[in-house]
Amino acid sequence: MKFTHTNIVAKDWKTLADFYIKIFNCTVKPPERDLSGDWLDQATGLTQAKLKGVHLLLPGHGTEAPTLEIFTYEEIDEHEPVFANSRGFSHIAFEVDDVETTLSAALNMGASNLGKITRKLIEGLGTLVFVYFRDPEGNIIEIQSWER
Numbered sequence: 001m002k003f004t005h006t007n008i009v010a011k012d013w014k015t016l017a018d019f020y021i022k023i024f025n026c027t028v029k030p031p032e033r034d035l036s037g038d039w040l041d042q043a044t045g046l047t048q049a050k051l052k053g054v055h056l057l058l059p060g061h062g063t064e065a066p067t068l069e070i071f072t073y074e075e076i077d078e079h080e081p082v083f084a085n086s087r088g089f090s091h092i093a094f095e096v097d098d099v100e101t102t103l104s105a106a107l108n109m110g111a112s113n114l115g116k117i118t119r120k121l122i123e124g125l126g127t128l129v130f131v132y133f134r135d136p137e138g139n140i141i142e143i144q145s146w147e148r
Contacts, residue, residue: 005067005068094143095144099143112134126148127147130145
């Protein structure tokens with residue numbers, strides 16, 4: 001058994017994929033998807049589902065990495081924003097070289113602040129530097145680095 005992917009449903013999959021490629025060094029795992037049909041309806045429980053998108057290899061794991069699947073459905077069900085304490089899936093996290101630099105680059109590409117950069121000494125591990133923010137479509141991301 002192994003973990004394969006996490007999905008983000010986006011209003012604009014190309015723009016959101018570009019954000020993850022530029023900020024987190026994700027790479028496209030071809031092919032681009034353009035999917036529809038009874039088989040998709042059966043699997044998703046939707047009716048006449050149509051979607052387009054891409055899988056992005058997550059950094060640090062090579063060509064067999066789990067992927068971030070970013071899809072845009074022809075019809076999207078909107079909901080209120082998720083917060084760090086919302087039930088269910090809350091955020092994804094990336095370890096980065098420099099939290100401040102990465103956050104700044106993300107904000108310049110349309111991300112938005114949620115919290116403040118925080119440092120926390122974890123006995124035996126070092127100091128965790130981390131922050132939560134939203135990607136350009138409102139999904140929560142945590143970025144972190146360790147000062148040892």
